[in-house]
Amino acid sequence: MTVHTSPPARARRETQRVHPGFVAAAVAVLLGVGGLVVGARQAAGTAPPARVEASVPADGVTVGDITVSGAWVRQPASPTVAAAYLSIRNAGSQADSLQSVYSGAARETVLHGQPGVVQPGAHVASGPLAVPAGAVVTLSPARGHVMLEGLTGPLRPGDRVSLLLQFARAGQVLVEAPVIAIGAAAPTGAGP
Amino acid sequence: MTGRLLCGLAAVAALAAGCSAGMAAPAGPAIVTSPAAQGAYQGLPLDPPQPRPTFTLTDTSGQRYDFAARTRGKPTFLFFGFTHCPDICPTTMADVAAALRGVPDQVRRSVQVVFVTTDPARDTGKVIAAWLRNFDDGLPNGFVGLTGTVAQVEGAQAAARVPVATDGGQTHSAQLLLYGPDDYARVSYLAGSSPDDIRRDLPRVVKGS
Numbered sequence: 001m002t003v004h005t006s007p008p009a010r011a012r013r014e015t016q017r018v019h020p021g022f023v024a025a026a027v028a029v030l031l032g033v034g035g036l037v038v039g040a041r042q043a044a045g046t047a048p049p050a051r052v053e054a055s056v057p058a059d060g061v062t063v064g065d066i067t068v069s070g071a072w073v074r075q076p077a078s079p080t081v082a083a084a085y086l087s088i089r090n091a092g093s094q095a096d097s098l099q100s101v102y103s104g105a106a107r108e109t110v111l112h113g114q115p116g117v118v119q120p121g122a123h124v125a126s127g128p129l130a131v132p133a134g135a136v137v138t139l140s141p142a143r144g145h146v147m148l149e150g151l152t153g154p155l156r157p158g159d160r161v162s163l164l165l166q167f168a169r170a171g172q173v174l175v176e177a178p179v180i181a182i183g184a185a186a187p188t189g190a191g192p
Numbered sequence: 193m194t195g196r197l198l199c200g201l202a203a204v205a206a207l208a209a210g211c212s213a214g215m216a217a218p219a220g221p222a223i224v225t226s227p228a229a230q231g232a233y234q235g236l237p238l239d240p241p242q243p244r245p246t247f248t249l250t251d252t253s254g255q256r257y258d259f260a261a262r263t264r265g266k267p268t269f270l271f272f273g274f275t276h277c278p279d280i281c282p283t284t285m286a287d288v289a290a291a292l293r294g295v296p297d298q299v300r301r302s303v304q305v306v307f308v309t310t311d312p313a314r315d316t317g318k319v320i321a322a323w324l325r326n327f328d329d330g331l332p333n334g335f336v337g338l339t340g341t342v343a344q345v346e347g348a349q350a351a352a353r354v355p356v357a358t359d360g361g362q363t364h365s366a367q368l369l370l371y372g373p374d375d376y377a378r379v380s381y382l383a384g385s386s387p388d389d390i391r392r393d394l395p396r397v398v399k400g401s
Contacts, residue, residue: 074282077326083278112279141283142366142383148278182326183286183293185387 064170065092066131070138071177072187073148073161082106082155083145084163084177085186087138090131094169098129102164107150109163128168141186157181233379233396234389241376242369244268245351249308249338252317252324257338259306259348263371267398268304270369272349274311274361275323280383284368285327285335287381291390292331299398302373305335308348310361312339373400 060069067089076082084103090096101109111129129144131137139145146163155161159179166172180187246260259270269288273281285307292300307324309315315323320337328335339345349356349365357364368381370393379393 074286076278077282077285077323078275078277081276081278142280145279182282183290185290186283 059175060089061173061175063167063173065090065094066096066167066170066173067091068165068173068175070187071163071175073155073177073179074184074186075155075157075179075182076151077182079154080149080151082148082151083141084148084161085139085141085145086163086175086177087136088129088131088165089136090133092169093133095133096131096167096169098131099166099168101146101166103146103148103161105152105155105161106148107152108148110147110149112145112147131167155179157184233393235370235379235381235385235393238378238380241378242353244371244375244377245270245348245353247344247348247351249340249344249348250317252321252337252339254317257336259338260375263304263306264375265373266304267302267373267394268306268371270306270308270352270371271367272308272310272345272352272354272357272364274309274364275315275319276311277362280366282326283383284366284381285324287385287387287390288368289327289331290387291394294387294391295394297332299395301332302398303394304333306338307335308338308345310345310349310357310364312342312345313360315339315361370394370397372397 059071060067069087069089071084071086073082073084082105084101088098098111101111103109111127129137129139148161157179160176161179162174162176164172164174244260244263246258248256248258251257271281271284271288273284275281285305288305292303292305305328307320309320317337317339320339324335324337338348340348345361346356352369354365354367354369366383368385368390369377370379370381370390371377379397381390
């Protein structure tokens with residue numbers, strides 16, 4: 001995980017703010033449809049080749065001072081486990097922390113990512129992920145991830161996995177993580 | 193790159209590169225204070241070079257696989273991991289595959305990739321084979337998957353001089369070893385290496401220089 005600290009970006013604070021009630025409603029809808037694996041699956045014939053370059057749109061979702069963006073999931077090789085990656089910007093003057101993540105795509109989600117907290121050991125959750133004031137925290141391959149364990153179904157390129165992030169201060173943020181092909185390059189520059 | 197290198201070393205030192213538990217490596221902000229090490233390789237140089245290890249395990253079809261005998265003289269990637277692994281293991285295998293797709297055909301055809309499970313309890317030959325097919329699709333040489341008893345896979349790790357996995361194989365070294373045709377590894381890759389790093393080193397390793 002990398003943490004980049006920078007002054008709060010004023011412009012960012014004017015971006016889309018999602019009312020918690022709206023999020024809750026959206027979650028309810030999404031939960032009801034397809035167990036949070038949302039979006040149309042591409043027809044088999046149009047699946048991108050394994051080496052297709054992934055691009056992540058500017059997809060930041062802002063709630064309060066927190067913007068979550070650049071979420072993605074690599075198509076898992078395992079039928080049971082996958083990892084989600086994302087960036088979190090805290091534009092506020094107070095620290096926040098990611099408490100938990102919920103996804104209907106898996107029976108269990110575990111945060112594996114807080115530097116210095118995770119000890120060698122199997123399936124040790126890292127606990128809440130600190131997001132200091134003015135910082136951008138990025139979970140990326142080998143630098144933290146949200147483990148999706150006990151997948152409820154296959155994840156294929158073109159699918160979108162919804163992730164409901166629970167922050168201590170900002171509350172709930174709902175983002176969608178596109179599934180990229182197994183052989184696709186990891187998206188870069190996805191930070192908010 | 194230096195920061196990345198240090199992170200990787202820390203990961204190995206702490207045995208911490210396991211897919212589920214290895215996120216401890218980059219402690220705190222990633223601060224890059226100096227340019228990339230001007231080594232001969234993009235990956236982590238091994239000095240002194242490490243000899244190709246000798247161990248015998250079981251391949252995914254249930255046959256004995258004598259690693260040293262079967263891969264002798266061939267450029268060979270060796271990685272220890274497990275399939276129920278969300279992050280490091282699939283990323284590493286995907287990176288190797290991507291690198292192989294990016295090198296000249298002659299180079300690609302000369303290279304063997306060997307994956308040894310650290311979780312033999314769950315990773316049967318069938319499970320490993322299905323997992324590997326996600327990565328080696330279309331490549332001339334299918335990735336070899338190996339398993340064995342816990343003692344055997346631990347012995348293989350020791351022979352390859354990587355830290356022996358713990359926690360049922362889930363906390364394991366992230367080191368991807370690359371042996372040359374002279375049966376020595378002069379470079380390895382750690383979590384955080386890119387497919388490009390591997391791709392750039394590969395022709396040189398294959399040439400045996």
